[in-house]
Amino acid sequence: MQNTVVDLMKSHRSIRKFTAKPLSREIQEKILTAAISASSSSFVQCVSIIRVVNKDKREKLVTLTGNQPYVGNAAEFWVFCIDYARHQKIVPKGCYGYTEQVILGAVDAGIMGQNALLAAESLSLGGVFIGGIRNNPLEVCKLLELPCQVFPLMGLCLGYPEESPECKPRLPxxxxxxxxxxxxxxxxxxxxxxxxxxxxxxxRTNNKKDNSWSDDIEAKLAKEARPFMQNALKEQGFMTVI
Ligand SMILES: Cc1cc2nc3c(=O)[nH]c(=O)nc-3n(C[C@H](O)[C@H](O)[C@H](O)COP(=O)(O)O)c2cc1C
Missing domain, CATH: 1.20.5 (Single alpha-helices involved in coiled-coils or other helix-helix interfaces)
Incomplete structure (x- = not known):
């Protein structure tokens, strides 16, 4: 049985080369509306998306994310953040700083981000998430003027594809x-x-190499995983309680 949504999902591959064509306002709105329609844990809606338009800021983000050129040259670059600053305005005396709130925000932002990418892919766009936004989280906070109770989780590059990479096989x-x-x-x-x-x-067409997935994982797990993260979260007002 043909199912175009499932077929689209199965054809996903990250796109890192884009044409210069911008996204029209209408297309941006379509993607954003699809993104924010995602489920939200307890209907808390604790996510903000920073659309980075300013060229200088984009260039700084290229460096801060570990020199990923597509952060600078994708038509759009969006930063998905956990955001309880809004809630603090509504409930100033509420309970904040819990580890659970970080997990909840990360789950919601992840689901929202995937909705955005899938919507973009359905409109013949491509994109790639940028976890590199967490390489220098506090500098990103400064650059994007993120207040206390807001934390950058991942970026998303979007644009019209200028490459057509093969799909990466997943674990069975x-x-x-x-x-x-x-x-x-x-x-x-x-x-x-x-x-x-x-x-x-x-x-594959680009970046050919001779190793297995287990080799990839061995290399990945031989390195520390952003050991500064707990401190950075605390600086932004998260994980200050338990
Ligand atoms: C949360 C998240 C963060 C990611 N961060 C990066 C990144 O910083 N740079 C990058 O080139 N790709 C990044 N990726 C893309 C992954 O490398 C990619 O999804 C994975 O290799 C599988 O390839 P595929 O998406 O083409 O199927 C990220 C993916 C996710 C889900």
């Missing part, structure tokens, strides 16, 4: 999905997947 569904209880890793299935990823890397 049976490795992601467990039934009734946690099931230990199926090593044979992993070996097969590693081989599939190796073939994908060897044959």
């Amino acid at each position: 569904v049976d490795i992601f999905v467990h039934e009734d209880r946690y099931q230990s890793l199926d090593r044979d299935a992993l070996d097969q997947y590693d081989q599939q990823v190796r073939e994908y890397y060897k044959n």
Whole structure:
């Protein structure tokens, strides 16, 4: 049975090269309306999107995100933030600073971001999320004038694609999905997947390499994971309670 939404989801790949064509106001509004229609935990709606238009700020963000040129040259660059500053205006004496509020905000922003990217892809646009926005979170806060109780979680580059990369194979569904209880890793299935990823890397158009997914993960987990994050969150008023 044909399902165009599912087909679109399955055809996802990140786009990092864009034409100079801007997004019309109408297209931006379509994407943003789709984004904010996402579910929201307890209807708290604790997300803000900063649309970065200023060229100097974009260039500074290229550097702050680890020299990712598409942050500067995508038609649009949006920063998704957890935002309880709004709520503090409405309920100044409310309870703030809980770790749970960070998790809730991160989940909501993630869901909203994916709605945005999917809507964009449905309109023949492409994009890529930018976790690099958390490389220098407090400098990003300063640059974008984010007040206490606002924290940048991820960026999103959007634009008309100037490349058509192959889809990256994902882990098999049976490795992601467990039934009734946690099931230990199926090593044979992993070996097969590693081989599939190796073939994908060897044959893809750009940035060919010869390694498996397990090799990727080993390299990733050999490095610290932004160990400054807890302090940065505290500086912005998060995780100050428990
Ligand atoms: C939250 C998040 C942050 C990401 N950050 C970056 C980033 O900073 N730079 C980048 O080039 N890609 C980034 N990506 C894209 C991933 O590298 C990409 O989704 C992954 O390799 C799978 O490839 P695909 O999206 O083409 O299927 C990010 C993806 C997510 C979901």
